[in-house]
Amino acid sequence: MKHKVVFAALLAAMGLSTSAFADNLLEVMDTDGGFKTMLxxxxxxxxxxxxxxxxxxxxxxxxxxAFQAMPKDKLDKLMNDKEALKKVLLLHVINAKVTKADVDAGKVKTMEGENVSLSVNEGIKIDNVPVVGQGINADNGVIHAMTAVLLPKS
Incomplete structure (x- = not known):
């Protein structure tokens, strides 16, 4: 514990914060503030x-x-079904860092196992849902904001 306090004091003395070293996907979403429901x-x-x-x-x-746009009863049911919630969340994640510059049209497999369609004609869309903003980098990947919640096809 003493070492952590000393390290934090050294960082503060150098004008750095400990949060500069803690920016995984969860922490970046938390810092952004627009992903409270996702978190x-x-x-x-x-x-x-x-x-x-x-x-x-x-x-x-x-x-x-995007979550607020869902019917309240449907959102409540989803948030109270752990397995369904896992499926929905993993449908939004792929095992590679893809920036806006890297996106090509086509199908990509999500961590849920289902394929989603990427299109780039009029901005980036995932299964016809627009991606907004430029993307937010984290140490372990990138976050792209979406305007709707993807739901499994099956």
Whole structure:
């Protein structure tokens, strides 16, 4: 414990913060502030370790507005079904770091196991859901904000 305090004091003296060294996908989403529902869902599904892992991963993360756009009864049911929630969350993640510049049209397999369609004609879309913003980098991947929640086809 004493070493951690000394290290934090040294960082502060150099004008650095300890948070500069802690920017995995979960921490970046938390810092951003627009993914509170996504973070709550990740915790409810017990997937924190997966989102903190070495990666690289790409998370197509629905914004809080995307979750709020779902019918309340459907969102409540999803948030209270751990297995269904895991499937939905992993449908938004691929096992590679894909920046906007890297995106090619076609199919890509998600960590849930289902293929999703990427299109780039009028901005990037995942299964016809627009990706907004430029993407947010983390140590273990990248986060792209989405305007809707993807649901499994089956």
């Amino acid at each position: 709550a869902a990740i915790k409810k599904a017990g997937l924190e370790d997966q989102f903190k892992s070495a990666g690289p991963m790409t998370v197509f993360a629905p914004t809080d507005f």
